[in-house]
Amino acid sequence: MYHLDGTDVLEEKYYHKTKSICPVCQDKIDAEIVEEEGEIWIKKTCPEHGDFKDKISSSAKYYKWTHFAQRDENGNTEWEFLKNGEANPPDKQGDDPRGCPYNCGLCDEHLSTCSLVLIDLTNRCNFNCSFCYANVRRAGYLIEPSLEELDRIMKHFRNKPIPAPAIMFAGGEPTVRADFPEICKMAKDNGFKEVICATNGFGFQKKKGGLEFTKECFEKGLDTLYLQFDGINNATLEKTRGINNLIPYKERVIENCRKAGLTSIVLVQTVVKGITDVEVGNVIQYAIDNIDVVRGIIYQPVSLCGRITAEDMQELRITNADVIKEVDKQTNGKIGIDNAWYPLSTIVELGRIIAFLADVEPIEFTCHPDCGFATYLVVDPDSNEMVPIIDYFDPLKIVDFSNKFWEKIKNKEKEPIKFFENFLGDFGKTLDKGVNWLDKQQLRARFLAGMLQYTKKPGKLMEMFTRILLNGEWESISAFTHGSLLIGSMHFQDAYNLDIERTKRCVVHFGVAMPDGSVFESPFCTMNTLHRSRIEKIVAKKLTAKVENEFDTSKGVKVGEVTQQDLMQQQEVAHNGGTKKEE
């Protein structure tokens, strides 16, 4: 936080009022976010169930940086990391008088558009992780949307005024579905730029057929594997996944992707205090060693579902700041908490300018500053050392310039120049098109010059960055990410730390095909905290013993052969309000 050092911001105690929910009755209650002894806490009281307190950040200094606001000489806010997005029109008018987050669907209180669509392809899985919310055995019913339902969800998100650019298939384990490659193709056919699979690697790692499966998925449109990767020690993976000797399993995935030409793997580490947090540096090392196919690392501090005591909460809670501190410690300060990390919302204006000037779909990361932080590691061609990307740019100056630039040109997006049209009719319209084109070219030249002056080093990577600025195309972004390593941390909310200000800005939205032909769209954290069990009961299919016993989850392997016909039979009882087994 070198830029906050010596400022009044650090001296002022952080305080903010917000709304949250009671972890017991889930009713909406007032909450306050306060600074105490160098940490940030959320405190709330339910009239019926008492007081609750949970840690939001273990570093008040870092937290205050992520809530930074740039002010002019008169004290007015010029820009800040907390943003409101260009939201799509709501899907429904909420009928619950309590408002957000009970009216998901999506309602008119939402302040961001969707950047990443999430679809649970199935809740079948070859693993049985203790902290997973989506598992066929634990649920007692099957969730598995049909191809027609999946197509409907995809169209729902792509047909909006601001279409979602990326889609992630999750589960369960998505690759247990035999039609998974077809689903990847469907996503591409529907126009998604980036198709991602959140996976433990099942389909890709198979000794027999794994390589062919990987090739087929890649050829049909799969861009990125979001690969569950908790560490490089079998002992760590055994603790988190309950399965022995999983490292060779993960290495087969990496190797098959390498052979198939699928060169975009993101390693996803679930960070659990005392279990996987000691391996954050190991994962960075592993990524660098496999840089030809690994594009990034995402740390996910574990979210706490279900009821736990205050003592257990203190024991288990790990925040984004804790992860960043561990990265700092385990990389000997090379990726420092003080200067390397920025909230995801940092690049919003930059993205809007690029999209406007290049006439491409915008990517709106207008999520709350608490949702996630990221940095890029790049190779310095002079020293051959991996350095945070801030060595290449002056990030704060670029952010500042982008914000000021967008503030001045944003009206041009909605109100293009109409000069000749007024007195020359249709011919004037054509002339105005030319004027607008010329105007964009001069804006582009100014913007590039501004970016150039805050760039510190030349090189191939900078050439790729220039291309992003010029065309905003996915190809340029993809090539840029292949020359760098993204490191990010995303902390999902649970009922204890839920802040409705965050929920309203969520950019990761679940889509569920409902029996009435509609699509239920919900922000990620509210889906898991509030809506999942109700929605799943509506769309659930009855579970047969054959499906239930399909995998030996102590080894992560398939035992019973479940055919497409078995699953089709279950399609027939779909939407019957499938009930939990114990009910």
Add this chain to the structure above:
Amino acid sequence: MSQEEVVTKDGLKIRKLVDLKASTAEEYQEAMLHRVEHFSKRKDSVFNDFVENTIVQGLKLALNAKVEIDKMLGDNKDKVHKILENVLLFGL
């Protein structure tokens, strides 16, 4: 990559990164260039756009020159950047 390997009492291998020196620097650039090659196979790829390729090369030269000028400006760099920024935002 320089590193020290530590084995904890639980038998976990923890690799303490002493620095982030990459033996794989070239691989990074190659991975990026392979990606460009992959996209270039498509006729409508942005990497096959003559005008854009020319602009990128022009900007590459401009950036090289800018880095040298920044060095010459020394302590006056920030002042010059501020003036240029105001010029770039003028009239918008």
